[in-house]
Amino acid sequence: MTLSGLRHNIHVVIDGTDTPMGKLFDIVLLVAVIASVAVVMLDSVLIMRMKYGTIFYYLEWFFTILFTIEYLLRLFSTPNRIRYMFSFYGIVDFLSILPTYLSLLYVGVQYLLVVRILRILRIFRILKMADYMQQAGFLTMALRSSRHKIIVFFLAVIILVTIFGSVVYVVEGAENGFTSIPVSIYWAVVTMTTVGYGDISPKTPLGQTIASFVMIMGYSIIAVPTGLFTAELKKTMRPQLQPISCPNCGKFGHATEAKFCDRCGHDLHV
Amino acid sequence: MTLSGLRHNIHVVIDGTDTPMGKLFDIVLLVAVIASVAVVMLDSVLIMRMKYGTIFYYLEWFFTILFTIEYLLRLFSTPNRIRYMFSFYGIVDFLSILPTYLSLLYVGVQYLLVVRILRILRIFRILKMADYMQQAGFLTMALRSSRHKIIVFFLAVIILVTIFGSVVYVVEGAENGFTSIPVSIYWAVVTMTTVGYGDISPKTPLGQTIASFVMIMGYSIIAVPTGLFTAELKKTMRPQLQPISCPNCGKFGHATEAKFCDRCGHDLHV
């Protein structure tokens, strides 16, 4: 087999899903990704680390070498190496193996090892090829087309929490836990999103009244992103317009079954 | 009466709702199920157990014997015994009576007795026959047809809480309660779903900033399941128009079951 043929075959196995080998590769990779993320998680639990630390260490190296081989194969088989290396998944692939090698050079970089958790993002690539991710297309399309409205909504939320946070900072003061404006804004976010940790909570009657107002506001304006998204989703799920222009007047976008332009009456398909 | 006739009659009473006896049986069973669940609950409250423990004990045996008789009658009258025994409700029926008998053999299996709480699932069967559960059909239909999108959404949530949990684990560290990655992911779930117990909460400015971001994200993406479900529900509930024109007056679009044009009265299907 020629080098070019080998490269093509590897590409088919790694990036394709149509061949039995391609499917097997995807399943093995999915299991390896989930298992390696589980190891990273459990390794962070003190009692697990003390008991099974050595096993985790060897498993980690096993996965790292596995993913390194996979990375090199991808690099070898991809049509455009530079583009792959600087693509989203190329960077994720590289960051998935880098920390383990770095831990050889520098001792005590424990927190750096958390970067390995990014491996979980690779699940998306494996599923990308599957039918499932087509479903996500609707979601992202609806999110994208309501983008501007959502940004305005977020801006309004940010300004509201800033003002309410500052007001409650003045009303409650440092002695009730509202030690600074940033902390009070954090409290306002906790309250308006209805999370409500309770690590900081108003103590004075006036503060509690303002807080009640913030809560009811937060409780109500959740209707805005929900309403926006629902409305957009409905639109994207409804029969689409034909993406054609009228050859006579140039009007773009026509109803699915339209044969004539509804602005000038010209035949659309001539 | 022959055995086969008896079996049929029992079947009609136990599984049917059309006869007065069948209705009475359902009501008695519903009351018995609710009462027995109440006894299991109250028996777990220490001061109630100390006061009324003996009464609860006898009530429990009364219900167990009642449900045992019912189980045997079902087994006797059902057309396909094996299928019933391994059906969802067959297993629930069996688990509803098993723990009490097991408590005779092994002393101190208190926690096993909790299995009896599964009796509550039997309420669904009793109501299944009633008109009410038809309504649930719409709900499950809408849920089923948005299944794929909901799985993609859950996957995205799981990946988000894993990444944010790990980031805050690094930022806050064990000294602020974020003792391991799994615990931090638990915190991320508590935060993103806007539950916010407050048993673990960020203390550093950077941790609080990231937490604020997670909260606003969680507060906003709740729009996704709501929007999906609303859109699907609308589709299943809306009666579609027939895409036909009246041969007489040309009116387009008629109600699903329409046979005549409601504008001119002409037969639509001639």
Add this chain to the structure above:
Amino acid sequence: MTLSGLRHNIHVVIDGTDTPMGKLFDIVLLVAVIASVAVVMLDSVLIMRMKYGTIFYYLEWFFTILFTIEYLLRLFSTPNRIRYMFSFYGIVDFLSILPTYLSLLYVGVQYLLVVRILRILRIFRILKMADYMQQAGFLTMALRSSRHKIIVFFLAVIILVTIFGSVVYVVEGAENGFTSIPVSIYWAVVTMTTVGYGDISPKTPLGQTIASFVMIMGYSIIAVPTGLFTAELKKTMRPQLQPISCPNCGKFGHATEAKFCDRCGHDLHV
């Protein structure tokens, strides 16, 4: 003026809103209701009671006598006294004045005085006549027509919190605050509704995992009532069907502009 004429005039002022006197009466009553509720509230605050207790006492008697006069006038002017007395608002009116008189007979019935807070319900009656409450018609209509589905949803929620509460009761146990099944069910409600007080929270890894699952479930199934209500509201706001029956085949409910029955083709307006 005759007694009957007087009765009629009082009726017009008290129950009507068309005359200037009727409007004035409504506004005075609205202010009195809000002020009296405010007095009840402030009277429950210890430091306010110690400072202004005497003023509150006299104000309370002033409002009680005012509402007593109003009650007697309503009783005098209403066409059907028995029906008024046992109507919802008749009972609310009576309970609004009763506690103050009872406090003369029995000393120390402080908690009974809270019943006076029900006066706040009278705001609805005052507004009922106004245009505002017509808007509520849509809301209650949408709620009523999705009634069955909402009951099924609530039943499902109750059964879910019972099962999850019991499971976490077994997993966590009394030493982590889950002292009994009812308390654990209370915890499950707090968690599933995303309230999350944090007074009880899981401590074991398995408990936290189950709790995470409950949270994500609660976070997602909020889509169900929202979706149901949105779908119903849309239906009630859409052009209504004509509430007429076909004179030929009897089919009830026809599209707004329908002239002929779309089942039998008969003219609807003959």
Add this chain to the structure above:
Amino acid sequence: MTLSGLRHNIHVVIDGTDTPMGKLFDIVLLVAVIASVAVVMLDSVLIMRMKYGTIFYYLEWFFTILFTIEYLLRLFSTPNRIRYMFSFYGIVDFLSILPTYLSLLYVGVQYLLVVRILRILRIFRILKMADYMQQAGFLTMALRSSRHKIIVFFLAVIILVTIFGSVVYVVEGAENGFTSIPVSIYWAVVTMTTVGYGDISPKTPLGQTIASFVMIMGYSIIAVPTGLFTAELKKTMRPQLQPISCPNCGKFGHATEAKFCDRCGHDLHV
């Protein structure tokens, strides 16, 4: 250049966005507003104030003088000075600079300085001219047309929290933290909006039962504002069909601006 010409030129730069100078002015102002708000925030953090207090002081005076010049330029160039001074943004502009000058006169008015945080509202004006704010038009339109229904909803929420707060006040009492009716109403708001700080939480079985009911109610009625807003938003976003038939082919229902039938190309209005 004449005074009138100068005034016009300043007006074009300050209020317009079409010229390069106008765009530059907007960007500089946006950066200055955000930076000055950041300084106010950080200045409230004790350790930041101790470290960089002097820098913050000079930065604050720099921004104050900058905004003062801007305010005077606006006052000079605006066609109607009185109207600007008492407009929403006129007052915000004035309040943005006032506190710093007042701090010269009175020492120790630290809390007054928080008023400067209102500068953040100026972001809206800068964006108002941009395309982004057009998107907000849909949101406010939908909010405005569902105004009446939302007020009725809020009234119902207020009455519900008052009654439930009072009931739990009686049930739990001061020894469990429900020290007065206003505090209990605050608790009811915290619970019904699903915020759930946990600073006050029911301890008695009856209190927890009522609280569970309040939570499930709060969890469900969030459907009301969401449903209302979604329905209104859909209405404002959906283009209505013209209820006309094509005189040639009879097709019923055409896009709002359609002049010709999109099925046969015939003129619709002949």
